[in-house]
Amino acid sequence: MSDLIYLDNAATAFPKPPVVIDTMAGFYRDYGVNPGRSGYDLAVEAGLMLDGARRLLDRFFNNPAQDFNRVCFALNASAALNMIIQGVCHPGDHVVSTTLEHNSVLRPLYEMEQAGIITHDLVGCDGDGFVDPQDIAAAIRPETRLVIVNHGSNVLGTIQDAAAIGAVCREKGVLYALDVAQTAGMIPVDMAAWNVDLLAFTGHKSLMGPTGTGGMVVGPDVPIRSTRWGGTGVKSAVRTHLDYFPYVGEVGTANTVGIAGLKRGVEWVEEQGLDAIRKHEMDLTRKLIEGLREIPEVKLYCDGWDDRYLPVVCANVEGFESMQTGEILDVEHDIATRIGLHCAPLAHAEIGTTPKGTVRFSVGPFNTAEHIEAAVAGMADVASMRRVS
Ligand SMILES: Cc1ncc(COP(=O)(O)O)c(C=O)c1O
Structure with missing residues (x-):
């Protein structure tokens, strides 16, 4: 792989x-x-x-x-x-x-x-x-x-x-x-x-x-x-x-x-146990949200990691369309995310992100803390490009 x-x-x-x-x-x-x-x-x-x-x-x-x-x-x-x-x-x-x-x-x-x-x-x-x-x-x-x-x-x-x-x-x-x-x-x-x-x-x-x-x-x-x-x-x-x-x-x-x-x-x-998988994924989600919150240019949507949330985090970087952010993460950092409206256009309308959508990070059982650190670093890199331009 x-x-x-x-x-x-x-x-x-x-x-x-x-x-x-x-x-x-x-x-x-x-x-x-x-x-x-x-x-x-x-x-x-x-x-x-x-x-x-x-x-x-x-x-x-x-x-x-x-x-x-x-x-x-x-x-x-x-x-x-x-x-x-x-x-x-x-x-x-x-x-x-x-x-x-x-x-x-x-x-x-x-x-x-x-x-x-x-x-x-x-x-x-x-x-x-x-x-x-x-x-x-x-x-x-x-x-x-x-x-x-x-x-x-x-x-x-x-x-x-x-x-x-x-x-x-x-x-x-x-x-x-x-x-x-x-x-x-x-x-x-x-x-x-x-x-x-x-x-x-x-x-x-x-x-x-x-x-x-x-x-x-x-x-x-x-x-x-x-x-x-x-x-x-x-x-x-x-x-x-x-x-x-x-x-x-x-x-x-x-x-x-x-x-x-x-x-x-x-x-x-x-x-594996549903609880064990979920704890692993939500711990990583919390790490991701906390890391992204440190980047002033990043806007998060409905971020939470308690019982009421999935390990799904939508974000945008100020000055970038989700497509551009996703492309930088992919090409420069080898990070696969999902961009756009995610087949749920009205959910995006609810958070004011139509028509361009967001970058979506979604965590799975095989993700690690290193993956999350790389994702946060990747988003910080996108944000730094904004500062330079
Ligand atoms: C909430 C929800 N419903 C339905 C679907 C459709 O699933 P499938 O691709 O298996 O048809 C998805 C896929 O992302 C989804 O997130």
Whole structure:
């Protein structure tokens, strides 16, 4: 590996634990066949791996349904969020969401509104980046079908009070979907305690799986229909797509090699312990914030490192666009960050950083104190260029 200092873990975790890569290679070498389509030994073994991954995730997210088939795999969180929004909403329905959503929620909402199918309202956040559950309650109307919320902002790093929002949804009798793309594998996610009906997760971030993995977890008594139709490997004579789990949410051959890696990634996270990983990442985040605060030209957004934050820090250097800062960090210092609007334009509007966005540092389990010192030095270097010019 090069000397690259990777601080873009909110985009995708890198590197992955070596056991994940070894597991994927081993799966493909030893039993990488199509599961569930046949009764021969290798197919059964591949099917057992898939079931094992579903069981693991069902438990990991504490789905009150306790039915591992209600874990439906998808390509990523975006695909799962599309399935959720399109799968539960009917013509005339209203959806409540927030300004902190990723485009993987905003765009389906806009598209469906433009097609005349649904209407929606977006609830804003306070100056610290937190959504007030009572604002969500106030936005719910008689025709509201779904509340869909980003659990952890990939821009502000703020974690929303998922339990309080869940209590509002339960009281109002609306479906509650939570996007845990940024929080799964970082903090415990508890569907049962928080009254979450539908969860969208991605595999390639803090769950430490490969890209091309993710999915939705569906709670008990949630009416959801298929939004794509095709092969399921079973009941081939049935003319329409199967209406029971996991087939409701799955079509075609599964990404078995990816799911084998995801399963090992989740096991790795459990072996390390969520608390230990989080402490490591938040200690480094605190070091990063404290270092950046020492540089007068650096402006930080929603900086915090207590329980309510992810290891995500957005910053800008006075006089530089985020693109320029990111380029200097990359070219001069070999530091990988993410620049721009991070697929969440309204979150940037909340902090006044549209249209140019910010530089985002996001810490992962393999980062070290030296990486953070290099990042602070890199930002100090950018700031010093401003002083010279
Ligand atoms: C909050 C949030 N939701 C959804 C997504 C989409 O995830 P994926 O790239 O797996 O589709 C991301 C990705 O960055 C995200 O941060």
